[in-house]
Amino acid sequence: MKRSTVIPAALAVAAALALAATSADAAPQRKRAPARQVHPKPIPVKPVVENPIADLPFPKFDHGPQVASTCTTGLEGAMLRLKELEKRKPGADWLKGWEALYDWQEDQSGALIFLQNVHPNAEVRMESAKCEQRWTAFQTALGMNELVFQGARQTAALLKDPVDKRAAQRALEGFEDAGVGLSRDKQARAKAIADKLAALGQQFNQNINGAHVRVAFTEAELKGVPESLWKDQPRDADGRIALPIDGPAYTAVMQTADDAGARERLWRAKTNEGGPDNLKVLAQIEQLRLEQARLFGLSSYDDFVLRRRMVESSAQATKFLDEVRAAAADEDRRNVIELRQAKARHLGQTLDGTKLQRWDSMYYAERIERERIGLDDEAFRPYFPPQESLRFVMRVAEKMFGIRYDKVDNANAWAPDVQAWAVTDVASNRKIATLFVDPYPREGKYGHAATWNFRNAATSVPRQAQSALVVNFDRRGLTLRELETLMHEFGHTLRNNLSATRYASDAGENVAQDFAEAPSQMLEDWVYDKKVLKVFQEVCPACKPVPDELVDKARAARDFGKGMQVARQQLYAAYDLALHGPSAPDPMETWEKMEAATSLGYVPGTTFPSGFAHIAGGYGAGYYGYLWSQAVAADMRTAFAADKLDPKAGARLRATVLAEGAQKPPQQVVKEFLGRDGNAQAFFDWLKK
Numbered sequence: 001m002k003r004s005t006v007i008p009a010a011l012a013v014a015a016a017l018a019l020a021a022t023s024a025d026a027a028p029q030r031k032r033a034p035a036r037q038v039h040p041k042p043i044p045v046k047p048v049v050e051n052p053i054a055d056l057p058f059p060k061f062d063h064g065p066q067v068a069s070t071c072t073t074g075l076e077g078a079m080l081r082l083k084e085l086e087k088r089k090p091g092a093d094w095l096k097g098w099e100a101l102y103d104w105q106e107d108q109s110g111a112l113i114f115l116q117n118v119h120p121n122a123e124v125r126m127e128s129a130k131c132e133q134r135w136t137a138f139q140t141a142l143g144m145n146e147l148v149f150q151g152a153r154q155t156a157a158l159l160k161d162p163v164d165k166r167a168a169q170r171a172l173e174g175f176e177d178a179g180v181g182l183s184r185d186k187q188a189r190a191k192a193i194a195d196k197l198a199a200l201g202q203q204f205n206q207n208i209n210g211a212h213v214r215v216a217f218t219e220a221e222l223k224g225v226p227e228s229l230w231k232d233q234p235r236d237a238d239g240r241i242a243l244p245i246d247g248p249a250y251t252a253v254m255q256t257a258d259d260a261g262a263r264e265r266l267w268r269a270k271t272n273e274g275g276p277d278n279l280k281v282l283a284q285i286e287q288l289r290l291e292q293a294r295l296f297g298l299s300s301y302d303d304f305v306l307r308r309r310m311v312e313s314s315a316q317a318t319k320f321l322d323e324v325r326a327a328a329a330d331e332d333r334r335n336v337i338e339l340r341q342a343k344a345r346h347l348g349q350t351l352d353g354t355k356l357q358r359w360d361s362m363y364y365a366e367r368i369e370r371e372r373i374g375l376d377d378e379a380f381r382p383y384f385p386p387q388e389s390l391r392f393v394m395r396v397a398e399k400m401f402g403i404r405y406d407k408v409d410n411a412n413a414w415a416p417d418v419q420a421w422a423v424t425d426v427a428s429n430r431k432i433a434t435l436f437v438d439p440y441p442r443e444g445k446y447g448h449a450a451t452w453n454f455r456n457a458a459t460s461v462p463r464q465a466q467s468a469l470v471v472n473f474d475r476r477g478l479t480l481r482e483l484e485t486l487m488h489e490f491g492h493t494l495r496n497n498l499s500a501t502r503y504a505s506d507a508g509e510n511v512a513q514d515f516a517e518a519p520s521q522m523l524e525d526w527v528y529d530k531k532v533l534k535v536f537q538e539v540c541p542a543c544k545p546v547p548d549e550l551v552d553k554a555r556a557a558r559d560f561g562k563g564m565q566v567a568r569q570q571l572y573a574a575y576d577l578a579l580h581g582p583s584a585p586d587p588m589e590t591w592e593k594m595e596a597a598t599s600l601g602y603v604p605g606t607t608f609p610s611g612f613a614h615i616a617g618g619y620g621a622g623y624y625g626y627l628w629s630q631a632v633a634a635d636m637r638t639a640f641a642a643d644k645l646d647p648k649a650g651a652r653l654r655a656t657v658l659a660e661g662a663q664k665p666p667q668q669v670v671k672e673f674l675g676r677d678g679n680a681q682a683f684f685d686w687l688k689k
Ligand SMILES: [Zn+2]
Pocket: 001, 002, 025, 488, 492, 517, 520
């Protein structure tokens, strides 16, 4: 779960232009952004280059106009710095100016843009969102700035020091991807394609979300589904209950409706969302992306996107996905047999005469989980009170990474119950970051769990990191899954807080998109470890220890059906790559062929790609990233095989991965951490276990 907004100036442009979005998180997301307090003073005529303020106070806003004027001040300051940068000589001096512009953007826009998600005042939230648009426009224009592009190009060629050179090179790549290096007519075409792709992406979503599809059921057809999930839903003229094809009602029907016909109708409606129009839109998107890649001299959109990722090329992504398919095959088959057995038992049929349908799998998986595992998520809440859960994840990080969290004054935070924590490096007793935590639900606040890393540290200038962990704790306590989500999001804050790169533009999570999630995904497993869970008693001696048996059940529930799930993700990812390859094949024909080859086959009359919003939007050619970073996470976890709290492995993770940010290529970062080249073996072993 993460979000990213604004920043890497040129990178943002590339994203806007290529629609090559952000991270691989499925759900809520964390934002990375920039910002700071108003500068009520007039802007100096001769811009100051450095931003010598190590630790900024969080900007305090009481009403909308303050946000708007702060936004204007920030943009004016950025424009001055940009004008000054245009005149700089290529080389070290240019890079310094570039980084100063970057820092300024973060300081002026980061916290301010973040506020649209959390500020109690609706006017402030609205102005914060408007300000984000203004910064995006600034960055889009910056990406097409010929003078700065030339400065980056020459600087990247001149500089010798590897860190400096890479920083300049990354700036240059952002400009290149934005298209500033293309001839005038190609530039115009690239812009037209980008605009068209943005419009088509919106149309695709509109065809899904604007249709408001509902499917009507009698009460008898909903037998087995908890009444609370349908009793308040609207009724049609015949008094039948009209259920939406999204949200908790959909999941509840698929998991618990005893009537297979009811499940089938809802499943078909969901699978066909977007309709035939979206198949046409998807085909157009695919063609335009291919044309876009060709403008840049590449033979496929896959390669256009993947050359900037950890996976590096479509060939490597394809090879990885082939291996995943092979590794998941046996477990996938086993899962299907288990579900078929459950169905045969339930209906009193022979196994041979029982076919598992796509609308059966969630239903029988749920039955098996209930019968065999018998886990009640709610049972965890008494063991994990909210504030102690927060202290728990902090304590784990303290043990692993040699840091300390101290609660400090929150006078400047956006709401009274927001907590501010100083993060201190124990060895040097030096404060390195501020972590804000917004723990409980509030009117107008972002409703899921996410992290916004809105200020990045640097070692070349006095500059400390700041991030915000936004969650919505249940005051009764957390379930283990919620504790897992907390650990994941907290992992994102660690990457920001413990970053120690020379430049902020290389810091924290400004890494390749398919590497951004790995440390957080790695840490998810920590909450299933009994030794780690014992740390809870250190922060809450009065809390009753969670029973081992509950943890075992939770682990079994988490892993049940992994073969089918991974096989499905593999199919999505392979389809995405196939669609964005060198030939732009027909979306529906390609899907039918690929799904037909899976264990449950293709269901005639269905059009899954018409609702596949991920690949029509920002995840085009990026869907493999879910599995890829799961594999990287599993690989990194091997360093903690003996002890998840091992301070030596923790110190190494901090030094080689968390501190290094994007200063080195991700493959190299992983290699330095593990002492060998990275591989997917641990992920495959888990699949086969
Ligand atoms: Zn995440």
